Structures are given as structure tokens and as C-alpha cells.
Amino acid sequence: MTQEGILIVISGPSGTGKSTIVKEFIRRNPSVQLSVSATTRKARPGEVEGINYFFHSEDEFQKKLHQDAFLEHAVVYGNYYGTPREFVREQLERGKDVLLEIDTAGAMQVRKKFSQGVFLFILPPSMEELHRRINHRGTETPEELERRMNSALEEILHLGNYDYAVMNDHVSDAVQLIESILKAEKASVVRSRHYWLKTFSS
Amino acid sequence: MTQEGILIVISGPSGTGKSTIVKEFIRRNPSVQLSVSATTRKARPGEVEGINYFFHSEDEFQKKLHQDAFLEHAVVYGNYYGTPREFVREQLERGKDVLLEIDTAGAMQVRKKFSQGVFLFILPPSMEELHRRINHRGTETPEELERRMNSALEEILHLGNYDYAVMNDHVSDAVQLIESILKAEKASVVRSRHYWLKTFSS
Helix, strand or coil: CCCCCCEEEEECCCCCCHHHHHHHHHHHCCCCEECCEEECCCCCCCCCECCCEEECCHHHHHHHHHCCCEEEEEEECCEEEEEEHHHHHHHHHCCCCEEEECCHHHHHHHHHHCCCCEEEEEECCCHHHHHHHHCCCCCCCHHHHHHHHHHHHHHHHHHHHCCEEEECCCHHHHHHHHHHHHHHHHHEHHHHHHHHHHHHHC | CCCCCCEEEEECCCCCCHHHHHHHHHHHCCCCEECCEEECCCCCCCCCECCCEEECCHHHHHHHHHCCCEEEEEEECCEEEEEEHHHHHHHHHCCCCEEEECCHHHHHHHHHHCCCCEEEEEECCCHHHHHHHHCCCCCCCHHHHHHHHHHHHHHHHHHHHCCEEEECCCHHHHHHHHHHHHHHHHHEHHHHHHHHHHHHHC
């Protein structure tokens, strides 16, 4: 009996190093599957169907949308993007964990449709550090810098909708914390109870 | 600002190696405080007040009991034992985690009075292994063996009242899982939210 996989949803304001954490987490945990989005955007050279994206015509996408086939979706620059429910479900049933990096709006859509996911929010260690990271290249105008700081702070107010806060001070610490969270979640009685009662009732 | 410590409550049927896990966990995490029980039992040579136990007269114990000063209590061979609420609270406020190893009846009393604790249940990896461990010394009569197996299986039915199931296949794995659970719990938004909102609202 294989325990079902876990859908890990990761969000966080820009400037928190979210993508670096996701990349390092997958490198250290190659058995975890990155979620593959569906999109109406045309494939770029080198992009592979089912690996980078599931490419759909707009008609196909709309049809799937009406079938409630996406855990979340959004329109970006006129193209549709969505997280295929079926792809995620198949991985989880095979016992594979799935990682989805997504903005707070998308994460809240997923939460409504798939509440058994684990929702992580990446945070910078401090206000000063957030400022430093956003200003990293030193190329932003003061107005742009202020706009990005405000937008990051607004994002942080979404923290209350997540399960775990992951501070990104050092990437390896943040990755290890996510590994701990995943281990703990797998051991939670809510998720493992069925397995254990079966083991000891035979 | 120090994050408050966590009360970790550990139970599990006999034969699961619970005490070995607790001992190894404390060895690897010396900053975690073992809970110190209050008792009406007389101190034995070498036992130190406040380290091994808080020694009370029966009058004192009864008085404290009426003041609701214990997170749980029990009578064993005519002596009272209890977990002093104040001692636990002081440690947690100082940011220290407290570990309490206790039977399922005691754990359920603690859960009612201190639901923010983290409740762990230690499990043997399988029915066969439980049998092997209980029969370890080979000195039990068949009746005694059956009684101990039944009592262990009855205990396992309490699993649903706990937060996490910790399989004790190898002690070091079980200890690492408890460390992961503790890290994850500290990062849970429920526990850390106040800290983060304060950090980013200043």
C-alpha cells in the first residue's frame, strides 16, 4: 500500500528567491514532480509537450475550463495558463509528490479545489533584506523600488491563507525546512491513519 | 522576539521503543526540556527536587489539584503523579520546547487543557515486529504474550487522537522524523504568523 503523494504549493513575493528554492528543492529531491501547466501560448523552440507545458488551442482550453479540468487558471498577456487537475491527480495516486510554484491568486484557487494540498509561503528574513534584494541590481528608480516594496508587503498579508511560512535566509536552510515539512505532513495522522489502521487490523 | 516553545507529547504502546526514542531525541537536542512531574512518592536516594521530580506531600498535591495546577494527573500504586502546568508554561515562554512522555490516558487529559501541544504516537513498523519485540526476551508465557499484544493493539486504536504517527523502525530515523515535525510545527503559520506580521508591519 503506497501512501498518496502530496501537492506542495509554493508562493511568495518577488525578491524572496522563490524560484531558486524550487530549483534547489527539485535538484535535491528528483522524485518530486514539478507541476506542468496547460497553456494556449504557442510552443517556443525546444519546448516539449507534457514536459514544459501541455499546449492547447484556445477552443480546447475553454472546453477543459468548462469541464472544471483545472485546479486554477489565469490569463497572462492574452494567453491562458492552467494547472491540469488530472495530471496532478495521477502523480499523487502513484505516490509522487507534486510541486506547484504559483502566485497568491492562483494558490487561493487551488486551495478551494484541493484543500488537502500543503501551502507554503516564502518570506525574506527581514524588511531590510527584502529592500536589499529588490534593489539588488541597483537599476530601479526610487519610484519603481517603492512600487515593488509595496507590492511585496501587500503579498505578505496573504500569509494567513497558507499553512507554513518558510524564511529564505539561506537557500539550503529553506530547502531543508521544506523537506522537513514534507516529512512531517506524510507522518500526520490525518494523512497516514488509514494506512496504519490497515496495518494493525489485519 | 522569541517564538514560544512547543509542548511535545509522546505516547505509544509498550514494545515500540518509546523511551529509547525519547532518550536519543534529548541527547541530540539538549536544548529541549524533559517535563518534570510532581509526585507524592518519597524521593529515592539520588533523586533531586526539580530535576527528577517535584516532591509534594499529599495535602500539597491535593491543593494544587484543586487549583487546576496540573495538565494531567494519575494515581499509580497509591502515589499521585502530575504534570505541573506552571513549569511547562515557564519553559515555553522562554522559547524552550518541552517533551512529555506519557500514556494515552494522560495525553488525552493534556490535549483537553493544552490543545496547542503537538501529540505524537510511536508505532512499531508492523504487527510481526510488534510481536517480535514484545516476545523479545522469550520469557513471556503464551497467555502473557497474548495479553500484551492485545493491550498494544488496543492502544493503537488511540492513534486517531494524535497529530502525528512516528514509525519506530530505526531509532535514528524516528528521532529525525520528530526533529522534522518540530521544525515544521515551528514554521506553521498558526504558530509563526504573529511573528511575521510584526516583522513586516514595522
